[in-house]
Amino acid sequence: MRVSDTFPVRDGLFAIVEGGTPLLITGRCNDCARLHFPQQSTCPYCAATTVTQELLDGEASLWTWTSVLREPPGYRGPVPFGFGVVELEAGIRIVTRLTESDPRQLTAGMPMRLVVDDLHTDDEGRVVQTYAFAPVTDMGVPPDTDPPGADGEAG
Numbered sequence: 001m002r003v004s005d006t007f008p009v010r011d012g013l014f015a016i017v018e019g020g021t022p023l024l025i026t027g028r029c030n031d032c033a034r035l036h037f038p039q040q041s042t043c044p045y046c047a048a049t050t051v052t053q054e055l056l057d058g059e060a061s062l063w064t065w066t067s068v069l070r071e072p073p074g075y076r077g078p079v080p081f082g083f084g085v086v087e088l089e090a091g092i093r094i095v096t097r098l099t100e101s102d103p104r105q106l107t108a109g110m111p112m113r114l115v116v117d118d119l120h121t122d123d124e125g126r127v128v129q130t131y132a133f134a135p136v137t138d139m140g141v142p143p144d145t146d147p148p149g150a151d152g153e154a155g
């Protein structure tokens with residue numbers, strides 16, 4: 001367990017369930033039933049003040065993306081990093097960090113999955129973590145790496 005030496009960049013964004021799977025902490029309005037992220041005490045759509053927390057699994061598809069080349073103010077993590085919008089299976093789109101920083105490796109609609117990403121180490125030596133979305137191809141199946149004319153069979 002690395003729980004003691006890591007902490008989220010901000011409380012209330014994601015939760016880690018048994019087995020290490022991250023879930024997004026969203027809010028569902030009891031009035032208009034719309035989801036929002038991050039969870040707020042007031043519905044951003046209808047201003048109702050009755051919001052129920054809902055943990056969503058991180059299956060999503062990529063909507064739009066870019067690569068951030070320079071550190072935004074206050075940012076202490078590595079650059080470049082990917083940044084974009086994904087659409088969760090539950091139907092909401094959220095702004096998120098992406099683990100893939102090369103825009104050429106990303107395509108609209110590609111399957112993405114929620115992960116927890118190490119951002120930087122703070123002054124007290126703790127690893128600050130945030131949520132991010134990773135192309136599903138990054139997890140297990142290697143991306144299509146088949147350069148034309150590569151015939152280097154070893155052994």
Ligand SMILES: [Zn+2]
Nearest residue numbers: 029032043046
């Ligand atoms: Zn509402």
